[in-house]
Amino acid sequence: MADDIRFLKRIRRLRAWGLGAGFLCVAAVFFELHAGPVPWLLAICHAFVWPHVAYAIASNHARKRFAEYINLGVDSAMGGVWVALMQFNLLPSLLLVSMLSADKLNVGGWRLLARTLPAQVMACAFTAAVTGFHVQMHSSELVIIACAPLLLIYPSATSFAAHSLARRVVQQNATLREIGRRDALTGLASRSYWSELAYAQLRTARSRGQDAAMLMLDVDHFKSINDLGGHAAGDQVLRQFAGLLRRSIRSTDTAARFAGDEFVVLLPGANAAVAADIAELIRQRMAGIRSSGVECSVSIGIAVLEDWMSSAESWIDAADQALYAAKVHGRNRIMPYDHQGRLVEPA
Template sequence: MMNDEFYDNDENIREEWSCSLSPDDPHRSGIPFSRRIRLARIVGLAGLFLPMASVLVTHFLSGGWWLLLVGWAFVWPHLAWQLACRAADPCAREILNLKVDAMVAGIWIGLMGVNALPAVALVVMIAMNMMGAGGCRLFIAGLAITVLSTLVTLQLAGSVSAFSPDPLEWGLTLPFLVCYPILFAWLSYRTAIRLAEHRRRLALMSTRDGMTGVFNRRHWEMLLRNEYETCRRSRQGATILLIDIDRFKNINDTWGHDVGDEAIIAITRQLQMTLRAGDCIGRFGGDEFAVIMSGTSAESGIAAMSRVHERLEHMSLPGAPGERLQISVGVAAWGPQFEHYRAWLKAADVALYKAKNAGRGRTEVAA
């Protein structure tokens, strides 16, 4: 796996990490849900206005009913959105708005007559919104509300029309029956894309270090365990490196933690530029890194670290021009003497301390 696949610079790393760690409170998480329902409601009610009006005009309703129809079709979607946005829990408020939709839809179905073609389109819209928002449970609740309000309205209005839509009703309703499911499918597709992106961010959070973008310690040790088992079964070679920034505490104390972060990121980039794409780099702690080099001998690991040592000699930190970075490296090649992957890791750790005790800025190999 490439260690720099998703991380081209530290700004991108910090931005991605901060987005992933944003608090997922009910208000913040409910807004996208309300926005999705808002678009479906705006398009659905506006698209049904003319088909419903073509039926209601034959029922000789008073002007107040027409004002209510206009308000429901063109004002209610925006009012419902504002109510959801201002609520502490927009998701719960939007569920309530959907139930209001179901109740009002039942009233209009009763006024139009349950067999009118626009009534069928209205039921389709309400049913799709309910199913898409809350599954079967909300769908059944919405259906019950719609049926109840329809029966009450029929009882009060006392008008039922036969299923004999004229060409005008067909012409106004059929485009809605074709276009609204397409809109709903598109909204569902967008939601699926956002969920996939959210899962990708969660995967990054669980495996990557926030500052550098390389693997975190937990995931790196899992990769080491897998590599150890592979080497044990196939007897192929592999080498691990433990790398520590020399005098890192002095850098932090002298220049501040910002320069310390610069040092960590600089070492990360040097490792990424020097090592192969398939080498697994992990951050073990504050200033300690670890590398798994599959199918590589200890000599190849030493040669790679020699190139890193040479590059660091000619590099300075932007925040501390006079400071020179050095690293100490412990190298341990896999061998059958290691009975556990932690024993292999311990050998590299002993080699690292050997490098530090020998004067730092050098690479030592496990005995």
């Protein structure tokens, strides 16, 4: 609904500018032809009243865009009327036809132009037949001067409108990309975005010979929290844990919700000792969270990037296996994965 109203307002502005400038072209020709009061009254109403009437009709219609497309068809038909009433005066006739065609292309492309062009041709032919089919194609100096505002104003107005629309599309796409990078519940990075970062970090660490580590974390007994307190309680724990992660990791690290109650943290430049310190800080802070009478804890697997890890998948798999070992050996603990791919048994 809001998008439709913005669309109608944009068309109203363009229609008002275009018809206002186009009125000067028509008026100059009418002046030279000594047109009667009826053509003058029709031209004034079309230029200065119709843009607001068209907006009112479309904005109050249940199908706003459809109604505006009908209005655009009326614009084309009226353009044909003016061409005939101006006795096909060459310059203003070409200007009106080209500007009306540009309108249709900007709004609905070739399909809309093809739908409205017959109305323009038939309106022109009918008006010419009624008025005697007079042809006077010469454009005087007065008419040329009167056409100058339309030549200058309308292309600038349509270009500005197109630029504003393109800029809004770019902003919307950027917003959508940002939304796609965030997990809706926790506000952490999404799994897909985090995976891209993991691939990039692996390449960077390989090329520069830097350390890097990964944490895979799982909230212990999360099913019990959901069973006792409901999904609302579970969601609250996940949000609390996400906030805890943000406070516990470094500014260069990236935490993400991997799946359900499983989280991952990418630690660029971190060796085994640094990764273990961060993991222990997270584990200790998690002990302060309670939900539905359940004291929360977290199991953490650590995988330092090693030469034998040929891909980001193998790195993630190592962290996942280390996490599994932590859960198997009692939960609420940290388990690393050693450089040869063997799980380190607890003491």
